[in-house]
Amino acid sequence: MALRTKPLSSKYFSELIKRLALYGHKTYHKPKLNDEGVLLYTTDTVRCKDFLLANFTDWEDKLFGEACAALDAILLQKGIKYRFSGGYSLFCLSREWHLNTHLSLPSGYHEGVLTRTDAATVTSNWIYSEPGTEEYISFIIDNLSTICIRDDNNELVGWLLQPTLGAFGMLHVIDGHRRHGLGKYMVQKLSQQLLQNDKRPFVLIQMSNKQSVELHEKCGYENTNDACAWIQTFTKDGKK
Secondary structure, three states: OEEOOOOOOHHHHHHHHHHHHHHOOOOOOOOOOOOOOEEOOOOOHHHHHHHHOOOOOOOOOOOEEEOOHHHHHHHHHHOOOEEEEEEEEEEEEOOOOOOOOOOOOOOOEEEEOOOHHHHHHHHHOOOOOOOOHHHHHHHHHHHOOEEEEEEOOOOEEEEEEOOOOOOEEEEEEOOOOOOOOHHHHHHHHHHHHHHHOOOOOEEEEEOOOHHHHHHHHHOOEEEEEEEEEEEEEOOOOOOO
16 A cells, blocks of 8 residues: 555654554655655555554545555545546566666766756646645655756756655656657666665556556566556545
8 A cells, every 4th residue: 555644743753653663564765754655565454444544644635545445445434535547557676687787878968866946847747747746746856766867958858756655756758858768777777776775666657658668677677467546535625
């Protein structure tokens, strides 16, 4: 289960750490104070439902998370309207894959990291952006892993982020800079960074996106055949 929680204040953060320790949890990034999301990996429906009801989620506000039987049941019980989006599959970096440690970019490009001033550009190029997305992306830039590529004029031409739900996301290369291996470079480089921190890289890919599937397979990612769907709830006033 992957779920974006409400911001973790001191009180909720303390409760969260205790509960995850009780579960013997496994995360792809360690929860931090004021995080907006947490990953809980479990096949135990009882534990999953217990976590969902533990007051980490503001059910009156909009919620975005991975669909699961426990979440579906709670939303139905509370009469909360939601939108269901499926067709995704979990891809993980093969444990046997040896990443290229001598990566290089074509002439005219250099690697960097995103800054808050880049948030508007990332937002405007993300097809799922909505009101509040720029603030969410700014949070990711400030707190989580990102990589970007700039040209000789220091213009932003490509980026890859690791959103609060843990998986890679928002991979994008600006028109006019594609087919230079920039996307592959960023996937491999960010994969290296996570592996160095004892985290196994993973990504959720919509199977209709053949280019993304092909790119990640070339980078050593394997389809686990674990289907994934997302649930986005609506607030009482009907807003997503």
